[in-house]
Amino acid sequence: MSPNIKEQILKLKKEKNAIILAHYYQRPEVQDIADAVGDSYYLSQIAQSCNETTVVFCGVKFMAESAKILSPEKNILLPVLDAGCPMADMAEPEALLNLKKQHPNAAVVAYINSTTEVKALCDVCVTSSSALKIINNIDSEEIIFLPDKNLGSYIAEQFPKKKFILWDGYCITHKKVRQENVQAIKNINKDIKVLVHPECEAEVRALADFIGSTGEIISYASKCEARDYLIVTEEGVLHELKRRNPNKNFYVPGNTMTCINMKKTTLEDVYESLLNNTYQINIEEEMRIKAYDSLMNMHKLAR
Ligand code: 13P
Ligand code: SF4
Numbered sequence: 001m002s003p004n005i006k007e008q009i010l011k012l013k014k015e016k017n018a019i020i021l022a023h024y025y026q027r028p029e030v031q032d033i034a035d036a037v038g039d040s041y042y043l044s045q046i047a048q049s050c051n052e053t054t055v056v057f058c059g060v061k062f063m064a065e066s067a068k069i070l071s072p073e074k075n076i077l078l079p080v081l082d083a084g085c086p087m088a089d090m091a092e093p094e095a096l097l098n099l100k101k102q103h104p105n106a107a108v109v110a111y112i113n114s115t116t117e118v119k120a121l122c123d124v125c126v127t128s129s130s131a132l133k134i135i136n137n138i139d140s141e142e143i144i145f146l147p148d149k150n151l152g153s154y155i156a157e158q159f160p161k162k163k164f165i166l167w168d169g170y171c172i173t174h175k176k177v178r179q180e181n182v183q184a185i186k187n188i189n190k191d192i193k194v195l196v197h198p199e200c201e202a203e204v205r206a207l208a209d210f211i212g213s214t215g216e217i218i219s220y221a222s223k224c225e226a227r228d229y230l231i232v233t234e235e236g237v238l239h240e241l242k243r244r245n246p247n248k249n250f251y252v253p254g255n256t257m258t259c260i261n262m263k264k265t266t267l268e269d270v271y272e273s274l275l276n277n278t279y280q281i282n283i284e285e286e287m288r289i290k291a292y293d294s295l296m297n298m299h300k301l302a303r
Pocket of ligand 2: 025060084085086087088113171172173174199234259260261262
Protein backbone atom coordinates (compact mmCIF):
# COMPACT_ATOMS: atom_id res chain seq x y z
CA MET A 1 0.00 0.00 0.00
CA SER A 2 1.31 3.41 -1.00
CA PRO A 3 2.60 5.70 1.77
CA ASN A 4 0.26 8.51 0.67
CA ILE A 5 -2.85 6.48 1.36
CA LYS A 6 -4.48 9.43 3.10
CA GLU A 7 -4.28 11.56 -0.06
CA GLN A 8 -5.64 8.66 -2.10
CA ILE A 9 -8.57 8.30 0.27
CA LEU A 10 -9.33 12.03 0.11
CA LYS A 11 -9.13 11.98 -3.71
CA LEU A 12 -11.45 8.98 -4.01
CA LYS A 13 -13.82 10.45 -1.46
CA LYS A 14 -14.27 13.55 -3.64
CA GLU A 15 -14.70 11.54 -6.83
CA LYS A 16 -17.35 9.33 -5.24
CA ASN A 17 -19.19 12.14 -3.42
CA ALA A 18 -18.63 10.27 -0.16
CA ILE A 19 -18.47 11.17 3.51
CA ILE A 20 -16.41 9.17 6.01
CA LEU A 21 -17.90 8.72 9.49
CA ALA A 22 -15.95 7.19 12.38
CA HIS A 23 -16.97 6.16 15.88
CA TYR A 24 -14.75 7.24 18.80
CA TYR A 25 -13.66 3.60 19.26
CA GLN A 26 -12.02 3.46 15.82
CA ARG A 27 -8.24 3.41 15.37
CA PRO A 28 -6.67 6.90 15.73
CA GLU A 29 -5.60 7.07 12.07
CA VAL A 30 -9.15 6.22 10.95
CA GLN A 31 -10.62 8.91 13.23
CA ASP A 32 -8.10 11.38 11.73
CA ILE A 33 -9.21 10.72 8.15
CA ALA A 34 -12.94 10.97 8.96
CA ASP A 35 -15.19 13.94 8.15
CA ALA A 36 -17.11 13.38 11.38
CA VAL A 37 -16.20 11.46 14.53
CA GLY A 38 -18.73 10.94 17.28
CA ASP A 39 -20.89 8.77 19.47
CA SER A 40 -23.64 6.54 18.10
CA TYR A 41 -26.35 9.21 18.27
CA TYR A 42 -24.31 11.94 16.61
CA LEU A 43 -23.18 9.65 13.79
CA SER A 44 -26.74 8.49 13.18
CA GLN A 45 -27.82 12.13 12.81
CA ILE A 46 -24.97 12.97 10.42
CA ALA A 47 -25.53 9.86 8.27
CA GLN A 48 -29.16 10.90 7.84
CA SER A 49 -28.68 14.63 7.28
CA CYS A 50 -25.53 14.66 5.11
CA ASN A 51 -25.77 15.62 1.43
CA GLU A 52 -23.21 13.10 0.17
CA THR A 53 -24.61 10.12 -1.71
CA THR A 54 -22.15 7.59 -0.24
CA VAL A 55 -21.45 7.08 3.47
CA VAL A 56 -18.39 5.07 4.52
CA PHE A 57 -19.28 4.02 8.06
CA CYS A 58 -16.17 3.19 10.09
CA GLY A 59 -17.82 1.47 13.00
CA VAL A 60 -19.71 -1.78 13.39
CA LYS A 61 -22.52 -3.35 11.41
CA PHE A 62 -25.52 -2.12 13.40
CA MET A 63 -24.34 1.48 12.86
CA ALA A 64 -24.15 1.09 9.08
CA GLU A 65 -27.46 -0.78 9.02
CA SER A 66 -29.13 1.98 11.06
CA ALA A 67 -27.89 4.52 8.51
CA LYS A 68 -29.35 2.43 5.68
CA ILE A 69 -32.69 2.03 7.50
CA LEU A 70 -33.03 5.82 7.77
CA SER A 71 -31.54 6.69 4.35
CA PRO A 72 -32.29 3.89 1.88
CA GLU A 73 -31.44 6.15 -1.07
CA LYS A 74 -27.83 6.48 0.10
CA ASN A 75 -25.02 4.07 -0.66
CA ILE A 76 -23.95 2.94 2.83
CA LEU A 77 -20.61 1.14 3.04
CA LEU A 78 -19.11 -0.85 5.91
CA PRO A 79 -15.37 -1.26 5.12
CA VAL A 80 -15.02 -4.55 7.03
CA LEU A 81 -17.84 -7.02 6.52
CA ASP A 82 -17.40 -8.92 9.78
CA ALA A 83 -17.09 -5.87 12.04
CA GLY A 84 -20.06 -6.80 14.22
CA CYS A 85 -21.21 -6.14 17.76
CA PRO A 86 -21.45 -9.29 19.91
CA MET A 87 -23.97 -7.57 22.19
CA ALA A 88 -26.31 -6.81 19.27
CA ASP A 89 -26.28 -10.53 18.45
CA MET A 90 -27.37 -11.44 22.00
CA ALA A 91 -31.02 -10.52 21.28
CA GLU A 92 -32.88 -12.94 19.02
CA PRO A 93 -36.17 -11.88 17.37
CA GLU A 94 -37.97 -15.14 18.30
CA ALA A 95 -37.21 -14.73 22.00
CA LEU A 96 -38.29 -11.10 21.86
CA LEU A 97 -41.60 -12.08 20.29
CA ASN A 98 -42.19 -14.47 23.21
CA LEU A 99 -41.34 -11.80 25.76
CA LYS A 100 -43.70 -9.34 24.08
CA LYS A 101 -46.52 -11.90 24.39
CA GLN A 102 -45.86 -12.16 28.13
CA HIS A 103 -45.94 -8.34 28.52
CA PRO A 104 -48.48 -7.10 25.98
CA ASN A 105 -48.71 -3.60 27.51
CA ALA A 106 -44.98 -2.95 27.69
CA ALA A 107 -43.24 -0.47 25.40
CA VAL A 108 -40.33 -2.19 23.67
CA VAL A 109 -37.14 -0.13 23.70
CA ALA A 110 -34.02 -1.32 21.89
CA TYR A 111 -30.51 0.00 22.31
CA ILE A 112 -29.30 1.00 18.84
CA ASN A 113 -26.73 -1.80 19.35
CA SER A 114 -29.25 -4.33 18.02
CA THR A 115 -29.96 -6.12 14.76
CA THR A 116 -32.35 -4.76 12.13
CA GLU A 117 -34.68 -7.72 12.84
CA VAL A 118 -34.91 -6.71 16.51
CA LYS A 119 -35.40 -3.02 15.64
CA ALA A 120 -38.30 -4.11 13.46
CA LEU A 121 -40.04 -5.51 16.56
CA CYS A 122 -39.49 -2.45 18.75
CA ASP A 123 -41.31 0.80 19.44
CA VAL A 124 -38.26 3.00 19.77
CA CYS A 125 -34.46 2.84 19.74
CA VAL A 126 -32.13 4.67 22.10
CA THR A 127 -28.42 5.38 22.29
CA SER A 128 -26.54 5.85 25.54
CA SER A 129 -26.64 9.65 25.14
CA SER A 130 -30.35 9.85 24.25
CA ALA A 131 -31.80 7.07 26.46
CA LEU A 132 -32.82 9.09 29.54
CA LYS A 133 -34.56 11.79 27.52
CA ILE A 134 -36.39 9.22 25.39
CA ILE A 135 -37.58 7.10 28.33
CA ASN A 136 -38.78 10.29 30.02
CA ASN A 137 -40.88 10.98 26.91
CA ILE A 138 -42.49 7.51 26.89
CA ASP A 139 -45.86 7.27 28.71
CA SER A 140 -45.81 3.51 29.23
CA GLU A 141 -45.25 2.37 32.84
CA GLU A 142 -43.81 -0.96 31.73
CA ILE A 143 -40.75 -1.18 29.47
CA ILE A 144 -38.96 -4.12 27.87
CA PHE A 145 -35.36 -3.00 27.35
CA LEU A 146 -32.83 -4.91 25.24
CA PRO A 147 -30.19 -6.14 24.69
CA ASP A 148 -27.90 -4.40 27.25
CA LYS A 149 -28.84 -5.22 30.85
CA ASN A 150 -26.22 -2.75 32.12
CA LEU A 151 -27.48 0.28 30.21
CA GLY A 152 -30.97 -1.01 31.04
CA SER A 153 -30.32 -1.14 34.78
CA TYR A 154 -28.69 2.31 34.65
CA ILE A 155 -31.85 3.72 33.01
CA ALA A 156 -34.12 1.82 35.42
CA GLU A 157 -32.30 3.42 38.39
CA GLN A 158 -33.29 6.87 37.06
CA PHE A 159 -36.98 5.91 36.62
CA PRO A 160 -37.97 4.11 39.84
CA LYS A 161 -41.70 4.42 39.10
CA LYS A 162 -41.48 2.46 35.85
CA LYS A 163 -41.21 -1.32 35.66
CA PHE A 164 -38.32 -2.53 33.49
CA ILE A 165 -37.99 -6.01 32.02
CA LEU A 166 -34.30 -6.31 31.13
CA TRP A 167 -32.73 -8.59 28.55
CA ASP A 168 -29.64 -10.51 29.63
CA GLY A 169 -27.18 -9.04 27.11
CA TYR A 170 -23.95 -7.16 27.75
CA CYS A 171 -20.89 -5.68 26.07
CA ILE A 172 -17.93 -8.06 26.32
CA THR A 173 -15.51 -5.11 26.32
CA HIS A 174 -17.14 -3.12 29.12
CA LYS A 175 -17.71 -6.29 31.16
CA LYS A 176 -13.92 -6.68 31.46
CA VAL A 177 -13.49 -3.85 33.94
CA ARG A 178 -13.78 -4.82 37.62
CA GLN A 179 -14.76 -2.66 40.56
CA GLU A 180 -11.44 -3.55 42.31
CA ASN A 181 -9.44 -2.10 39.38
CA VAL A 182 -11.25 1.21 39.60
CA GLN A 183 -11.20 1.34 43.41
CA ALA A 184 -7.44 0.64 43.49
CA ILE A 185 -6.78 3.65 41.24
CA LYS A 186 -9.11 5.86 43.29
CA ASN A 187 -7.24 4.81 46.46
CA ILE A 188 -3.93 5.96 44.98
CA ASN A 189 -5.26 9.17 43.42
CA LYS A 190 -8.03 10.68 45.55
CA ASP A 191 -8.61 13.60 43.13
CA ILE A 192 -8.99 11.54 39.97
CA LYS A 193 -12.35 11.94 38.18
CA VAL A 194 -13.86 8.59 37.20
CA LEU A 195 -15.81 8.74 33.92
CA VAL A 196 -17.79 5.60 33.13
CA HIS A 197 -19.82 4.37 30.16
CA PRO A 198 -23.28 3.01 31.13
CA GLU A 199 -22.45 -0.31 29.44
CA CYS A 200 -20.32 -1.04 32.55
CA GLU A 201 -21.72 -3.14 35.38
CA ALA A 202 -23.58 -1.49 38.29
CA GLU A 203 -20.75 -1.88 40.82
CA VAL A 204 -18.36 -0.09 38.47
CA ARG A 205 -20.92 2.65 37.75
CA ALA A 206 -21.28 3.11 41.52
CA LEU A 207 -17.71 4.49 41.62
CA ALA A 208 -18.26 7.04 38.84
CA ASP A 209 -18.15 10.83 39.09
CA PHE A 210 -19.86 10.94 35.71
CA ILE A 211 -21.74 8.37 33.59
CA GLY A 212 -22.33 9.00 29.90
CA SER A 213 -21.84 8.05 26.26
CA THR A 214 -18.45 8.31 24.57
CA GLY A 215 -19.27 11.80 23.34
CA GLU A 216 -20.54 12.89 26.76
CA ILE A 217 -17.41 11.54 28.49
CA ILE A 218 -15.23 13.55 26.08
CA SER A 219 -17.31 16.72 26.60
CA TYR A 220 -17.28 16.30 30.39
CA ALA A 221 -13.51 15.89 30.59
CA SER A 222 -12.97 18.80 28.20
CA LYS A 223 -15.07 21.18 30.33
CA CYS A 224 -14.05 19.95 33.80
CA GLU A 225 -11.23 21.74 35.65
CA ALA A 226 -9.69 18.57 37.11
CA ARG A 227 -6.28 17.39 35.90
CA ASP A 228 -6.56 13.57 36.17
CA TYR A 229 -9.25 11.28 34.70
CA LEU A 230 -9.85 7.54 34.81
CA ILE A 231 -11.58 6.64 31.56
CA VAL A 232 -13.77 3.56 31.89
CA THR A 233 -14.81 2.77 28.35
CA GLU A 234 -13.20 1.50 25.16
CA GLU A 235 -9.68 2.94 24.83
CA GLY A 236 -10.39 4.54 21.41
CA VAL A 237 -11.85 7.63 23.13
CA LEU A 238 -8.36 8.48 24.45
CA HIS A 239 -7.37 9.77 21.02
CA GLU A 240 -9.96 12.57 21.03
CA LEU A 241 -9.58 13.20 24.78
CA LYS A 242 -5.82 13.79 24.41
CA ARG A 243 -6.27 15.84 21.24
CA ARG A 244 -8.71 18.21 22.95
CA ASN A 245 -6.94 18.25 26.32
CA PRO A 246 -3.17 18.07 25.84
CA ASN A 247 -2.51 19.29 29.40
CA LYS A 248 -4.71 16.79 31.23
CA ASN A 249 -3.84 13.21 32.27
CA PHE A 250 -5.96 10.26 31.20
CA TYR A 251 -5.65 6.84 32.81
CA VAL A 252 -7.34 3.52 32.06
CA PRO A 253 -8.31 0.72 34.49
CA GLY A 254 -5.95 -2.29 34.78
CA ASN A 255 -7.37 -4.33 31.93
CA THR A 256 -7.13 -2.90 28.45
CA MET A 257 -10.63 -2.21 27.19
CA THR A 258 -10.40 -2.89 23.47
CA CYS A 259 -13.31 -3.77 21.21
CA ILE A 260 -11.75 -6.04 18.61
CA ASN A 261 -14.58 -5.39 16.18
CA MET A 262 -14.18 -1.62 16.35
CA LYS A 263 -10.44 -2.04 15.72
CA LYS A 264 -10.83 -4.16 12.57
CA THR A 265 -11.10 -1.19 10.20
CA THR A 266 -7.75 0.06 8.86
CA LEU A 267 -6.94 2.90 6.47
CA GLU A 268 -6.41 0.26 3.77
CA ASP A 269 -9.95 -0.98 4.35
CA VAL A 270 -11.33 2.56 4.02
CA TYR A 271 -9.41 2.96 0.75
CA GLU A 272 -10.64 -0.40 -0.60
CA SER A 273 -14.17 0.44 0.47
CA LEU A 274 -14.19 3.64 -1.58
CA LEU A 275 -12.41 2.04 -4.53
CA ASN A 276 -14.54 -1.12 -4.78
CA ASN A 277 -17.78 0.13 -3.22
CA THR A 278 -17.50 -2.45 -0.42
CA TYR A 279 -19.30 -3.60 1.57
CA GLN A 280 -22.67 -2.29 0.50
CA ILE A 281 -25.38 -2.50 3.14
CA ASN A 282 -28.64 -3.79 1.71
CA ILE A 283 -31.76 -4.43 3.75
CA GLU A 284 -34.86 -6.15 2.48
CA GLU A 285 -37.48 -3.37 2.06
CA GLU A 286 -40.25 -4.89 4.19
CA MET A 287 -37.83 -5.35 7.09
CA ARG A 288 -36.38 -1.87 6.61
CA ILE A 289 -39.80 -0.23 6.79
CA LYS A 290 -40.59 -2.11 10.01
CA ALA A 291 -37.31 -0.98 11.58
CA TYR A 292 -37.60 2.60 10.26
CA ASP A 293 -40.21 3.75 12.82
CA SER A 294 -38.14 2.70 15.83
CA LEU A 295 -35.19 4.80 14.63
CA MET A 296 -37.34 7.75 13.57
CA ASN A 297 -39.03 7.65 16.98
CA MET A 298 -35.57 7.81 18.55
CA HIS A 299 -34.81 11.05 16.71
CA LYS A 300 -38.26 12.51 17.48
CA LEU A 301 -38.29 11.63 21.20
CA ALA A 302 -34.69 12.71 21.76
CA ARG A 303 -35.43 16.30 20.76
P1 13P B 1 -21.80 5.52 22.28
O1 13P B 1 -20.75 6.07 21.38
O2 13P B 1 -23.17 5.98 21.85
O3 13P B 1 -21.51 5.84 23.71
O4 13P B 1 -21.81 3.93 22.11
C1 13P B 1 -20.84 3.11 22.64
C2 13P B 1 -20.75 1.79 22.00
O5 13P B 1 -20.47 0.81 22.62
C3 13P B 1 -20.96 1.67 20.58
O6 13P B 1 -20.87 0.36 20.23
FE1 SF4 C 1 -20.50 -3.83 20.78
FE2 SF4 C 1 -19.23 -3.32 23.07
FE3 SF4 C 1 -17.87 -3.29 20.79
FE4 SF4 C 1 -19.64 -1.35 21.31
S1 SF4 C 1 -17.76 -1.76 22.43
S2 SF4 C 1 -19.39 -2.48 19.38
S3 SF4 C 1 -21.20 -2.52 22.46
S4 SF4 C 1 -18.89 -5.09 21.71
